[in-house]
Amino acid sequence: MSERRLEAVDLHLWRGDRHVLRGLEFSLGGSECLQVTGSNGSGKTSLLRTLCGLMWPEQGRVLWGGSDIRRDMPAFHTDLAYIGHEPPLKADLTPRENLLYWAGIRRRLTGDEANDALSRVGAAAWGDRPVRTLSAGQKRRVALAGLMLLAAPLWLLDEPTTNLDAEGQQLVSSLIREQLARGGLVVAAVHHELTLAGSALRRLELAGG
Amino acid sequence: MTFKQWFHRLGSPPHVYAFAERLTPWFAWSAALLIAYGAFAGLVLAPPDYQQGEDYRIIYVHAPTAWMSLMVYSTMAVAAAIGLIWRMKIAHAAAASCAPIGASFTLVALVTGSLWGQRMWGTYWEWDPRLTSELILFFLYLGYMGLRSAMDDMQRADRASAVLAVVGIVNVPIIHYSVTWWNSLHQAPSVMQLARPTMPASMLVPLLIMLLGFTLLFAALLLVRLRAEILTRERSASWIREAVSP
Amino acid sequence: MGDAVISTAVNVRPPLSSPLEAARLMLARDIRLALRKRGQIIQPLVFFAIVTTLFPLGISPELSRLRDVAPGVLWVAALLSSLLALEFLFRDDAHDGTLEQHVLSGQSLAWLMFAKTAAHWLLTGLPLAVMAPLAGLSLGVPAASLGGIVFSVALGSIALSLIGAIGAALTLTVKRSGALLSLLTLPLSMPVLIFGARATELAIKGAPYGPPLYLLGALAVLGVTLAPLAAAAAVRISLE
16 A cells, blocks of 8 residues: 655745745654635635645645655645545535435445435434535534545545534544544644544644635 | 656646746737738828729738638647646636637627628628638637636636537538538528639738738737636746746 | 445445536426426516517517518517526526535536536426517517427527536626626627527518528537536536
C-alpha cells in the first residue's frame, strides 16, 4: 500500500486582491487529522477548496501520495470526499435517493448499504421524505451518511458540526475517529476544537486575510 | 538570453509594460505613414473602376477593416487559449485588450459596407453573406465583452471569456459557411466582388499597403490598451509606482 | 478479528462505478427531478406556443401568407424556447452544491456534462419536436410535412441543447443572466437555425429535405464531440 500523505507546499492563493494563503505548508499522514481554525474570512474554505483541486493556487503545489494532484485529478478525486458549507443534496429527492446518486456515481452501491448508512446517522426514520422537508441538522446528518458511503481515504470537511446538536457532534467525532482508525486522513475546518481524545490531532491556525 | 528567460519575461507584467511602452511609437508612426500613403494612393492615384467608377474606393477602408476584424478575433482567441492552458495572466490581458479594437474594426467594416451597398444597390443594407457574417462577428465580440463585464472577479472573467473566445473561433468558419450556403439558396443581390484576381497593380498595391497599415495600427492600439490593462490588474503591485511616475 | 481489521482497512474499497453507470444515474436523476418540478419543462413549451401565436397576430391571419413564413417562425420560436429552458440545466445544481460534487466525483466531467445535456434534451428538445408540428398546423403547413418538421426540430434541438449548455455553464455565476445567455448563445445557434429552417421549408414544399438534415446532423455530431468539453471547462471555471 502506497503511503497516504497529503502535503501542501508553499501555497499562495489570491482571491481578487486579497492574499489569502501565504506560503502555507503542511504534511499530513495516515491516521492523522488536521484541524484548521481561523476567523471568518481567514481562508479556511479557500484552503479546503484548493486542497480539493477546485481552486488552483497561484504558487505552490498540493501533493497526494507524493505526486502533484494536477497530474491526475480524477484519480485524486476518487480518493477524496469533500463536504462544503451546505450539504450537497437535491431538495426534491429523498435522502435515500440523494445517497444512491451521490455515492453511486463514484462507486458501486447497494440499497442496503445506503440504508445502513442512514441508520448509522439516525436518519432511517425520515429517509424517504424529500430533503426539502428536513431541518438543517437533519440535512447535515444525511451529508455525513454520504461521507461514509463515499469510502474515501481523504476527508475534507468544512465546518462539519454546523447545525448539529450535541449528539450530532458526537457522531461527527466518532466518524472521524473511525476514519483515522482505518488509516484515513481528515482535514476539517472548524470554529471549535474537535473532541478526538487520544487521536493524532494536528492544528493549523490561519491568520486573517 | 535563453528561451526560458525570454518566455518568463513574456509573462512578466513589468517587462511587458516597458516593452510595450518602447514599441508603441514605432508601430503608431509606421501605421500612420502607411495608412496616409495607402489612402492617398487608393483615393487619388489608383484609376477609377470600369464598373463602379469612383464608388469602389471605399474598398480601401472596408476591406482592411473587414480583414482585421477577423484577424483580431483570431488573435484574441489564441491569446485567450494561451492564458487558459498555461495560466498566463498577461495573455488574458492581451485578449481583453483585443476585444474593443476588434469590435471597432467590425463596426467600421459594417458601416463602410453599408455605405458601399447604398451606392451599388441603392439600399443601406442587404443580407449578403459578407455583411451578414460580419454582423454575426460583431455579436460575437459584444458577447465576449458582455461576459467579461458581467463578472466581478477578474480571474473568472478572464477564464470564462477565454472559453467563449475559443468556442467562438471554432464557430466562425461554421457560421461563415452556413451563411454563404443560406445566401446561395435564395437568389440574393450581387455579392460584393472584393476578391478580384484581375485587379490591376495600381489598385491592388494601395490595398495591400492599407492592410499592412491597419495591421500596424492594431498592434499600436493593442499595446496601448495592454498597458492600461496591466496598470489596472497590477495596481497594487510595487513596481507600478516607479513605472508611472514621470 | 483479523477479518474485521482487513475489512475496515482503507485498502479494501468498493469497486468504482463505470462511466456508463454514472451516466445512467445522472440521466435517471435529472429526469426524476424534472418530473417532480414539472413546471420547469412545461413553461418553455407554453412559451413556444405563445410565441408562434404572436406571428399570425403580427402578420396576417391568412394561412397562405403564414405558410411562407412558417419555417422561420417555428425555428425562431424553438430557439427562444430552448433558451428559456436552459435556465434549469445547471442553476439548481450550482445553488445546492451538487454541481461541485460532480466535479469531484472522479468521473470525467465532460462525460457527465454530456449525460446531463442528453437528459435536458429529452426533457426539452424532444417535447419541442413533438409540439412543433402542432404549431406548424396552426401556421397552415400541409399535413404531409409534419414528419419532416419533427425530424428537423428533433435533430436541430440536439445541437441547440449542446451549444446552450456552454453558455449556461459560462454564466452560472452571473445573476439574472437571461439577456447575457441569449447574447452568447444565439449567434452560435444561427447555423442550426439556417439549416433547420431550410429543412422545414423543403418539407413544407414537399421537396426532399435530406441535405439540410445531414448538415444539422453534422452540427449535432460536432456539438456532441466538442460542446461537453467546453461546458466542463466552463463549469470548473465557474466553481473556482
